[in-house]
Amino acid sequence: MSDCKFCTLLSSGPLAASLSNLVVETDRAVVAVNRKPVAPGHLTIILKRHHPRTSALQDDDLGGVVRLLGQLSRLLEERFQPGRVVFLGDGKRSAHVHWHLIPEPAGVTLDLGAAVADLNLASRPATLTEPEVQQLVGALRQAMGKAP
Numbered sequence: 001m002s003d004c005k006f007c008t009l010l011s012s013g014p015l016a017a018s019l020s021n022l023v024v025e026t027d028r029a030v031v032a033v034n035r036k037p038v039a040p041g042h043l044t045i046i047l048k049r050h051h052p053r054t055s056a057l058q059d060d061d062l063g064g065v066v067r068l069l070g071q072l073s074r075l076l077e078e079r080f081q082p083g084r085v086v087f088l089g090d091g092k093r094s095a096h097v098h099w100h101l102i103p104e105p106a107g108v109t110l111d112l113g114a115a116v117a118d119l120n121l122a123s124r125p126a127t128l129t130e131p132e133v134q135q136l137v138g139a140l141r142q143a144m145g146k147a148p
Helices: 005-010 065-080 112-119 130-144
Strands: 022-025 029-033 043-047 084-088 098-104
Touching: 022 130, 029 065, 029 130, 043 065, 065 084, 065 098, 065 130, 084 112
Parallel strands: none
Antiparallel strands: 022 029, 029 043, 043 098, 084 098
């Protein structure tokens, strides 16, 4: 879709060159460190296929994505020792279905309604520095066995 920023990004060449926060790319999805995290370790998973409506999703859109979600959740559990890893769809209007994996710090209960509202604010400031993003990207890639 020529008017879709994400489709344009996907067609512009290797994503690693464009997205310094990229953790992993599969044939179906992209996973990136969220630069405006709700909690430390917050990841965003974006499906590559363009769908104007969620109702257009098919089983093959998720091929391998569920396994990837499980693997990433385990890595977040090991690294951050959270009370749980929240799996959240934020409902943002986007032609690319996406979710968030958010390690909820032990002893803390995230207000997920406020988190969703916060995620949808275009004015949310980035709270991670580029060195912090790179450190987490490198650690997760290494844990996944992917080259940095």
